[in-house]
Amino acid sequence: MARWVGLLALWLTLVAVWTQDSPRVQAGDSLRITVEGDESLSRVYVVDSSGAFRMPLIGLVQAAGRTTDELAREIAQRLREGNFYRDPKVTVEIAQRAQATITVQGAVRRGGDYPLQAGWRLSDALNAAQPTDTADLSAVRLERAGGERLTINHLKFVQEGDESANPVLQAGDRIFVPLRAGGRSVLVLGAVRSPGAFDHNDARTLIQALGKAGGTLPEADTTRIQIRRANQAEPIAVNLNTITGDLELQPGDQITVPFRSVRQFIVVRGGVNRAGLINYAENMTLTQAIEAAGGPKPNAILERVVILRPTERGRQQRLTVNLLEVAQGTRPDERLLPGDTVEVPEPAQRRASAEEPLRILWLILSIIFLVARR
Incomplete structure (x- = not known):
């Protein structure tokens, strides 16, 4: 019997350790997410008041109440299922626990988010945000995190000391100061x-x-x-x-x-110097995307660059482009669309010839010339 009690105690200890190693996320937490080999996706994300955050490529991720390990597995799965990465390595850790904040916007000199101090009232937030001379303090709008909306004549507090016009603030409050008519x-x-x-x-x-x-x-x-x-x-x-x-x-x-x-992106992978996510700009071309990704590596196969484009039916359209012909001006540059993936082949077995560095240098100069000409 003592043996079974000992095993049970050991099991409970292991469960406690596992729980500690993978903490649960709550609204307001800052998450440091790392996707191995992709600096554009690897950054800190803040979980909003609904318990979710948006991540490029995969969109909305529900995080509150889940462990960091669970989130890492889901993110990796969605990146894989979206054909963005074959075998993504993802880690998630809590960079900072939630801190209660309020937001002040409108006719103020220092608008933005402020940490909610104990006992703060509307006057404290306005003092921090510094209303402009044209601010209308008789119609300050206060929106609570739960959806309640109030219009407050704060001048009654300023001029008469009316405390009802200076409410105590709550976490998540949004304050808007309008312009005076x-x-x-x-x-x-x-x-x-x-x-x-x-x-x-x-x-x-x-x-x-x-x-x-x-x-x-x-x-x-x-x-x-x-x-x-x-x-x-x-x-x-x-x-x-x-x-x-x-x-x-x-x-x-x-x-x-x-x-x-939804933010718009292009994914560039393979034989470029900074593979990963780049912001899509209107009318972006293939050469511009490769330049934004740091340019091609010396062993890149530039004659067979591939553009993968998602279709409405969930499939991918595939277009192969000879980038050398684009650089030579014998074929037009390809315009990209948001969500496109550019693959620059880079086989391990390819060996650079004596002429390869000159070929790459000539191509880079050609791409710079093409981009500068636009």
């Missing part, structure tokens, strides 16, 4: 580098306003920009890729640049 500012929000309010004299057009906000982020969806104007019920929709000229703004305009729902 009749002000001379424009507001730029969303997928820009420095969102905030800017004087209309410095931001008279859409392009100028985006420039004052530091420009758009790589993941911005510039085809669905919206401009809200005080005297118009419906927002003005702008496709920055198709408009001719610039768009005049009015004081009080609010510009929102949305994030792309």
Whole structure:
């Protein structure tokens, strides 16, 4: 009997060790994910309030409540099933446990996320974010993580000390400070580098306003920009890729640049110097993608570069391109589409001849010339 008790105790100890070695993920955690050989996928991902995060190529990953080992297996399986990698080696570890935060946006000088301090109220968050002179503190909007939405006249607290206009904040709160009606500012929000309010004299057009906000982020969806104007019920929709000229703004305009729902990528593998994921740019060509991946290696078989393109039926269209002919100008460069995979063959048995380094150097110079000419 004592023997069985001892075995049971040993088993329970092992279970405890296994559980410790593979901790469970919760909303707000930062995960360090490593895909062996691919620096573009290997980075830190933050689990959102719904318990999920988005990863390039495979999309939404449900993480909360699962162990890091379970996540590593799922990510590897989805990369394999999507034909992105034959045998991916994936590791997942918790880089940082969840920290309660709030977000302040709108007519403030220092918008963004802030760690939620114990006992913080609305006034504390606004003091940290520094409202502009054109901010309308009589109509501050507060959205709770659970979906509750409040409009607060914070001036009642500032001018009269009314504590009901200075609520205690909760984890996940989102605070929006609007512009004051009749002000001379424009507001730029969303997928820009420095969102905030800017004087209309410095931001008279859409392009100028985006420039004052530091420009758009790589993941911005510039085809669905919206401009809200005080005297118009419906927002003005702008496709920055198709408009001719610039768009005049009015004081009080609010510009929102949305994030792309799914970021667009190209995968380049095989005989290149930086194999992995690269951001897709509109009208990107094969030579541009290979240059973005660090250029070809000396032993790359450039006469048989393959483009794999997913079809609507879940299959792949295969196109073989002689990159030497492209470099020589005897065939056109191939335009790529989001989701394409470029394979540059690199057989281990191929030996570089005496002329191989010169051939590669000539090809690289040709690619640089082609890209610079566009």
